[in-house]
Amino acid sequence: MEYFNKEDIAAFEAYGNLEKPRPVSEALEFTEGRMRKAGVWKRNQLLGLRFPVACVALEITQRCNLDCSLCYLSEYSEDMKDIPLEVVLRRVDQIYKHYGPHTDVQVTGGDPTLRNRDELEQIVAYVAKLNMRPTLMTNGIKATRPLLERLAKAGLVGIAIHVDMTQERPGYASEKELNEVRKEYIERVRGLPISVLFNTTVFRENFHEISDTVSFLRSHADVVGFISFQLQADTGRGTIRERDVIINLDTVTAEIKKGLERPVDFNVLQVGHHDCHNYGMTLSINGNIYDLYQNADLTVELTHALKEIEMDRNDPVRTVGRIVAWCLKHPRYTVKGMRWVLEHLWRMKSDLIKARGKVHKLTVFAHNFMDAKSLECDRIESCSFMVMTENGPVSMCMHNAKRDDFLFQPIKMNTADGEQVWDPLTGKMNSDGPLVQLPELSKTAKMRRKRQEKLDSSVASNA
Ligand code: SF4
Known part of the structure; x- marks a missing residue:
């Protein structure tokens, strides 16, 4: 690796x-x-x-x-x-x-x-x-x-x-x-x-x-x-x-x-x-x-067969329509697809009845x-x-x-005053292109780091 x-x-x-x-x-x-x-x-x-x-x-x-x-x-x-x-x-x-x-x-x-x-x-x-x-x-x-x-x-x-x-x-x-x-x-x-x-x-x-x-x-x-x-x-x-x-x-x-x-x-x-x-x-x-x-083999085969079809998950009705239209043109897969559907329905039948569909x-x-x-x-x-x-x-x-x-990099932006850069630390525009300097760690971050160092050293001493 x-x-x-x-x-x-x-x-x-x-x-x-x-x-x-x-x-x-x-x-x-x-x-x-x-x-x-x-x-x-x-x-x-x-x-x-x-x-x-x-x-x-x-x-x-x-x-x-x-x-x-x-x-x-x-x-x-x-x-x-x-x-x-x-x-x-x-x-x-x-x-x-x-x-x-x-x-x-x-x-x-x-x-x-x-x-x-x-x-x-x-x-x-x-x-x-x-x-x-x-x-x-x-x-x-x-x-x-x-x-x-x-x-x-x-x-x-x-x-x-x-x-x-x-x-x-x-x-x-x-x-x-x-x-x-x-x-x-x-x-x-x-x-x-x-x-x-x-x-x-x-x-x-x-x-x-x-x-x-x-x-x-x-x-x-x-x-x-x-x-x-x-x-x-x-x-x-x-x-x-x-x-x-x-x-x-x-x-x-x-x-x-x-x-x-x-x-x-x-x-x-x-x-x-x-x-x-x-x-x-x-x-x-x-x-x-x-x-x-x-049915793993059939799943993979159907996935390949249907790869050309645009699957629009925002519009499932249209997607199903596309699949049906495609199947009608490819009877070999229609038979396989139907077999797949029927197999699943058969397995699920009693729960489907109990759940009322x-x-x-x-x-x-x-x-x-x-x-x-x-x-x-x-x-x-x-x-x-x-x-x-x-x-x-x-x-x-x-x-x-x-x-x-x-x-933490300055971001170029087009403004009414021409190209300027946005500084992620100040949130302000600056035409001179500020050099972003990482700040002192905040108090919380410092405490967290100390906590971690303490943990690390206790792990090391227990090892
Ligand atoms: S982010 Fe990418 S590289 Fe990282 S685990 Fe997920 S798929 Fe893999």
Whole structure:
């Protein structure tokens, strides 16, 4: 396995900005090239076949109202002003130019709900206007129902809510107790026309609660459509560093499967590198889980056969219409497709009757971010999860490993007074082009660092 060394990381650059939109076919080819270079191009690979990127994070603030023990933000995040709206929209344009319509754009931060509400709404609306899919990544504290209604009206298609023990929410001593918070958020989003994901960071303290958390969330599959677990990673300002030996993609996936209580294959279709994540696609009917990819060979074959069809998740009726029209022209696949549907219906029949036809789609992920000090070259090369920076998209793990380099740089802007630069530390324009100097660490950051040093030395003396 090859790792980036310190110098490689320092020299690593984002993929750059594009002058005009790249045709989707070229974007797919570009991604396929990256997959091949990394040696992960296989027949069950979706990245580069169906879509050129799984998701692009658009960080609209570095501020947060929590201080998680596994936070990926920089020690200096609270010193950075929110980047101007014009710059955010310019980055949205770049996401479109790189990856085209239907791209998932995760509006994130810090916590994006801390951004000026009118600007947040404009950002969501602009992403939607370009026919991309804006989702909100939040800890939920300030994601009030009126705000979510407003954002849904502006075009928001989904919300990803992060709740877990790493957030150290006062009064909650376990994931089980945190289900009270999850329940409150579930009721808050109930009935909104957006998909709902719950995200949990896995660390030593909650590993044993993964399966119960899955059980709780799937018992709310009428609202929750996605369950995601991300493994702890040593990156950013978080105070927990070394990953516990028990935590890896296989052990976390095994715990998730326990919570699903029915066999689900997480490796039928791959998105990016096999060490980065895996996922299962299921239906929840009458409280029971059904693996939608049960027939692996047929799933892969149909995925390839249907690759030409534009899957517009914003308009499922039109997408189904396209699939039906395509099937009519390809009777061989119509027969196979019908067989697939009938097989599934037969398996589900008794629960379908009991649930009176109520079916909920439930997708379950495990995501394995890397430590900042051990970035694997092939995983960065085949990364499916990008962050949009001033200099184009870059792998999320690489971004986290050198956040300050990407964030604390003067940003060029065109103003009525000509080209000026925006200073991320002051939030002001300056025609002289200020040199950004990282400030003294804030009091909180200093305390955190001291706490960490103390922890490190006690670990060393116990070793
Ligand atoms: S962000 Fe990191 S863990 Fe996720 S796909 Fe990219 S390289 Fe892999």
